[in-house]
Amino acid sequence: xxxxxxxxxxxxxxxxxxxxxxxxxxxxxxxxxxxxxxxxxxxxxxxxxxxxxxxxxxxxxxxxxxxxxxxxxxxxxx
Amino acid sequence: xxxxxxxxxxxxxxxxxxxxxxxxxxxxxxxxxxxxxxxxxxxxxxxxxxxxxxxxxxxxxxxxxxxxxxxxxxxxxxxxxxxxxxxxxxxxxxxxxxxxxxxxxxxxxxxxxxxxxxxxxxxxxxxxxxxxxxxxxxxxxxxxxxxxxxxxxxxxxxxxxxxxxxxxxxxxxxxxxxxxxxxxxxxxxxxxxxxxxxxxxxxxxxx
Numbered sequence: 001x002x003x004x005x006x007x008x009x010x011x012x013x014x015x016x017x018x019x020x021x022x023x024x025x026x027x028x029x030x031x032x033x034x035x036x037x038x039x040x041x042x043x044x045x046x047x048x049x050x051x052x053x054x055x056x057x058x059x060x061x062x063x064x065x066x067x068x069x070x071x072x073x074x075x076x077x078x
Numbered sequence: 079x080x081x082x083x084x085x086x087x088x089x090x091x092x093x094x095x096x097x098x099x100x101x102x103x104x105x106x107x108x109x110x111x112x113x114x115x116x117x118x119x120x121x122x123x124x125x126x127x128x129x130x131x132x133x134x135x136x137x138x139x140x141x142x143x144x145x146x147x148x149x150x151x152x153x154x155x156x157x158x159x160x161x162x163x164x165x166x167x168x169x170x171x172x173x174x175x176x177x178x179x180x181x182x183x184x185x186x187x188x189x190x191x192x193x194x195x196x197x198x199x200x201x202x203x204x205x206x207x208x209x210x211x212x213x214x215x216x217x218x219x220x221x222x223x224x225x226x227x228x229x230x231x232x233x234x235x236x237x238x239x240x241x242x243x244x245x246x247x248x249x250x251x252x253x254x255x256x257x258x259x260x261x262x263x264x265x266x267x268x269x270x271x272x273x274x275x276x277x278x279x280x281x282x283x284x285x
Contacts, residue, residue, distance in 0.1 A: 056243070
């Protein structure tokens with residue numbers, strides 16, 4: 001039977017489906033009986049989803065202008 | 079302003095192939111910072127910006143030839159990864175291998191568990207219990223930004239590629255030239271560090 005420590009170490013693999021199905025089943029059985037690990041995995045799932053929805057930060061407009069100018073001028077000179 | 083990780087519409091792709099300036103500006107705006115995070119994990123801090131700037135030149139030049147065999151996103155990340163490694167070889171730099179256990183998040187600390195392996199200090203309850211609620215917290219966004227900047231370069235690169243850009247593990251392996259198992263460890267640690275920040279915020283309202 002898995003311990004909470006095992007679930008804590010492997011929770012991302014479980015959520016990403018990056019573990020063999022017998023191991024996934026073992027995690028699922030543990031989650032069925034352990035409310036602390038259910039909360040832990042739920043929070044990790046929220047973090048994953050939150051990160052995706054939040055997205056990446058855009059570059060500053062000045063940096064974008066500089067990069068585009070550099071790329072275009074190098075292309076014309078090429 | 080954040081950029082949502084959605085696929086590029088087909089008409090934008092056509093504009094990019096024609097090297098439309100506005101479309102290229104939008105592409106740079108959307109991806110530049112993430113590309114720097116990837117380059118930083120390969121070449122280090124001091125040369126990352128320079129490498130990505132030169133990669134944008136290559137990308138701009140090659141846009142008409144983009145065939146769509148991979149997504150545009152994967153294509154530009156691969157170009158940056160390759161250019162960073164080329165520069166690394168040219169500089170004959172030795173970038174210290176990142177210790178995967180360095181700065182382990184608290185959640186994996188043995189002191190959080192009893193000798194029998196069960197939680198001694200389990201995760202605290204959250205009153206903000208959905209991604210949408212978390213997104214509304216401006217102060218939390220600042221905390222997250224600080225935390226992301228403090229991640230190790232490899233953790234940040236893997237987290238950016240997987241959770242923000244939704245690249246597959248196989249694509250990340252190719253871009254960063256890291257093993258699948260290393261990537262999964264780095265990703266888990268990055269996520270747990272964010273989870274800790276959110277824990278603290280939920281309890282104290284601060285970072």
